[in-house]
Amino acid sequence: MSTTCVRLEHVGKRFMVPRTQRTALRAVRSIVRGEPLRRELWVLEDVSFELQTGTRLALIGRNGCGKTTLLRLLSGILAPTVGVLEVPSAPRPLFSTTVGFSNELSVADNVYLFGAVHGMTRRTLGPRQDEIIARAGIEHLMHAPLKDLSVGQIQRLALSVFAETSGRFLIFDEVLGNVDRGFARTAAAFFRRLAESGRTIVMTSHDAGFLRAYCERAIWIERGRVHRDGPFDAVMQEYESSFGDDAAHDPGPLRNGWGHAPEEPEPAPAAAPARGHARAQHTAGCKPCS
């Protein structure tokens, strides 16, 4: 029987953004003049949904729409400003494949360090160290410092170590950005195993094909709010067609000079309620919510 793994009710997240560059003198001057030191920026507003155990959910949306912030709330890294957030089982998130390593240590040592950052001990990883490094395809670099590896190789190592996690609720944020086609096949096998294992998975990616292969449900986040929530194909089709509408008004991909479409502007700050208590309930170990 499936149980509720995540419940969000009218969750909102507000960041307080400094108005000027932070120095002690400027802070004192602002206080003396009665000027506010920071301005509000609502990144998520009124987000409500439930997730049953074993669901594979894709979060989709444009850059800056609040996907990563929502994943950080689910992981317990950030606390909601308002609303109710309940996550009974602690998730294991993978936000970045380069964070959690030390450039100065060898690849072999980094397996333990990255593993420890993601909740694995030397006792668990020790017997599997060779296999982990071989799976990443860098066994010839086992004793080389991590700084000698390319970004793609580091990403392969990260995914290879993370594949050892025993977490029942996993979160992935754009983790297959730089891997080559060969390792993409290995990663695909890993994600297929995950999909078949009955674990709860929440992932984001701008690769619709990747998400389609593993997710059954999608939530489209637009300007910090849930725009659509439903079966993956239906939501993705609507999301992709929204770009078609934009294309008519788009001045062209080179507008920002980098060959990419311009980034979505930051959402405008909304009127904010007074400081209050959001109810966030994570399991023990959750940082801000405990």
Place this chain on the structure above:
Amino acid sequence: MPSTRLATPAEEAAWLLRRAATRGRAFFGASNRALFVELVRTAFKVADHNSIAGALWSLLAPFAMLTALYLVFRDRFGEELKAYPLYLLLGISFVSYFATATRHLLAVLFIHRALLLNTTVPRETVILSQVAFHTYKLSIELVLCALLAVHYGTFSWSAMVAALPLLLAFIGLVTGVGLLGAVVHSFARDIEHIWSLVSHLLMFVTPVFYDLESLSAPARFVIYWLNPLTPFLVALRGLFIGPPVHPGVYAHAVVIGVTFLIAGYAAFLTAESAALERT
């Protein structure tokens, strides 16, 4: 947006205590212990280039300072103060540890921002791994102080046992000041430069190479009561060199350590999210 209300001070205090208790339980969990060990191990390997020679190099600075101060001040203070090299080494070790560890802790949220915002690593684990790394260096210097005490015939095991709570309180002081600094640093980045200046001055406004008794009464009052390092140093020298200090000095030092630790941690728990979100 759902309606919200302001929390009362009692609710805020209860929330802080609950949060600290939950964090404490998480901190002593098995996987977190493993993470703590890995972070400390990494700090050693990176700082000392994974070599004994690297570790020895990092001990060179206090001994260079000891030599310089001894050569300059032995005629002025060395005659009056018993076991002057030991007296100097204790002062240098304590002040250097305080200055270096707090300077690192000040920027800990900034330096480890990516780790703290992209993983579920408990923030306390990252902070305490930094404290542990610096404490290890202090421990080596204190072992050398104990050897010097043996040489001067002032060593006693009971004094060493009595020094342990004092050292723990001193680590508490360093952690508390570091946490307060880390929170302030998130909102005013230039505090790093101000703190760097303060830490340099500490060598002179703490009785490292001079004796409190050699100062005028007002100066003695200021340096003892306004510099939190002084009671620690006076009490520790009493244990290592003698004569034993008044128990009030010992208690004063322990109270300072505990108070700063509690204040620093409370400030950190209150402001950590705001500090990290936009560090």
